[in-house]
Amino acid sequence: MIHTTRHNDEITVIRPGVERLTAVNAREFKDEVSTLIEQGAYQLVIDFKDVSFLDSSGLGVLVGILKKVGSRGELTVCSLGASIEQMFRISRMDRVFTSYPNAEIAVQSMSERL
Amino acid sequence: MTQTAFSMPNSIDSVDKTVLSLKDAIEGLLEDDALFRFDICVIEALTNVVKHAKTSDVNAPVQITLTLKNDKVIVDIFDPVGATYFDIREHAPDMSDIDEMAESGRGLALILQCANDVQYGPWDNQNRLSLTFENGVHE
Secondary structure, three states: OOEEEEEOOOEEEEEOOOOEEOOOOHHHHHHHHHHHHHOOOOEEEEEOOOOOEEOHHHHHHHHHHHHHHHHHOEEEEEOOOHHHHHHHHHOOHHHOOOEEOOHHHHHHHHHHHO | OEEEEEEEOOOHHHHHHHHHHHHHHOOOOOOHHHHHHHHHHHHHHHHHHHHHOOOOOOOOOEEEEEEEEOOEEEEEEEOOOOOOOOOHHHHOOOHHHOOOOOOOOOHHHHHHHHOOEEEEEEEOOEEEEEEEEEOOOOO
């Protein structure tokens, strides 16, 4: 389901691999990202470039992944389209997740903090 | 006024497909903001029915009616047979009261926040959630 790209051996960019991240596929997404974390990937960028919609189940798994990363690393998001940005704002997730315009900027910013 | 009936298998795998079919049926009627609100409300409402509405017949599909009336789009979702009366207006928390680090519990709040109108009550021996959407600024 997910597609990953490693940057500088430390930062992993994750593309969910679905157009709509909802209750139908949110669990599978969480399980696959959790496996990455268990394998030692703690600096994560989730790239929503190809995702047009996110429901509350999708939001819930993002929070779950954030908690799983915990103090070991960082989770940011990027490339939010209008609908996902609106969802983040309505659900107040814009206060929880740092968002970047695209993966390149997100990786650059994260690498400067390492 | 035009009215179209839809039927959805009572399974989580069917929710997104049904929402996309409903969106196809109202193509061009709602502007982007209202269409987003329609999308989020209907997916949350149908997911809630599949996950939480107890039914005496798990094979019975979920019945949905789409009504186009003047400038309004109305989605009626009928609870499955045997489901307990559950008025989301009485149970939904305010979004500001939800723990930001909670992994669930936002669906009902999103419905109340995003629909222009929410009604719930008995209708033809079933309980019906009725969601109304219209273009324009939504507070």
